Amino acid sequence: MGLTCMLGDITNVKADAIVNAANTSLLGGGGVDGAIHRAAGPELLEECRALHGCRTGEAKITKGYRLLAHYVIHTPGPIWHGGNQNEADLLKNSYYNSLQLAEQYQCKTVAFPSISTGVYRYPLGLAAPIAVNTITEFLKTSHYVQDVIMVCFDSVTKQAYEDAMMV
Ligand code: APR
Numbered sequence: 072m073g074l075t076c077m078l079g080d081i082t083n084v085k086a087d088a089i090v091n092a093a094n095t096s097l098l099g100g101g102g103v104d105g106a107i108h109r110a111a112g113p114e115l116l117e118e119c120r121a122l123h124g125c126r127t128g129e130a131k132i133t134k135g136y137r138l139l140a141h142y143v144i145h146t147p148g149p150i151w152h153g154g155n156q157n158e159a160d161l162l163k164n165s166y167y168n169s170l171q172l173a174e175q176y177q178c179k180t181v182a183f184p185s186i187s188t189g190v191y192r193y194p195l196g197l198a199a200p201i202a203v204n205t206i207t208e209f210l211k212t213s214h215y216v217q218d219v220i221m222v223c224f225d226s227v228t229k230q231a232y233e234d235a236m237m238v
Pocket of ligand 1: 079080081082092093094099100101102103104105106107148184185186187188189190191192193222223224225228
């Protein structure tokens with residue numbers, strides 16, 4: 072299938088790995104981070120505590136516990152500060168490093184939320200092309216990762232990714 076996008080709640084998606092738009096503490100929060108921790112149960116936070124945080128743009132993997140997904144890949148995306156603090160590269164790194172981990176763990180299907188475009192205020196119109204281009208490039212050479220789903224929580228976000236996929 073390659074890269075597709077859907078409207079939905081990522082905690083209900085049956086993928087080998089779902090990606091969490093985390094923060095650098097990896098100790099949970101609001102938004103999709105909060106939803107994933109609620110759905111996975113308390114063991115997820117226990118495992119995250121042992122990871123001792125994660126730098127922006129990097130990624131760490133845990134089990135999925137009560138989620139349908141086998142794994143959760145946690146990546147802190149960049150906070151938007153106007154675009155002059157390396158935000159674009161950091162966002163690209165979040166997608167790329169998450170996919171690298173999925174490949175390393177032999178995942179076939181990976182589901183992403185729209186990283187950084189909520190609380191972190193990354194403009195959707197700038198983030199979507201970065202996500203789509205990074206994922207598309209990765210899929211050209213990946214061996215295990217075959218299908219990536221952008222799981223959009225609202226129709227405006229879904230439209231932005233569909234537009235970026237049309238280019
Ligand atoms: N499924 C899919 N997408 C979701 C869900 C969900 N259940 N809940 C929220 N989203 C969407 C948001 O609507 C937004 O499009 O995920 C996208 C990312 O928004 P945030 O969750 O706010 O993530 P981000 O902008 O990366 O900010 C991360 O927010 O929740 C805290 O702990 C988190 O500090 C970190 C920060």
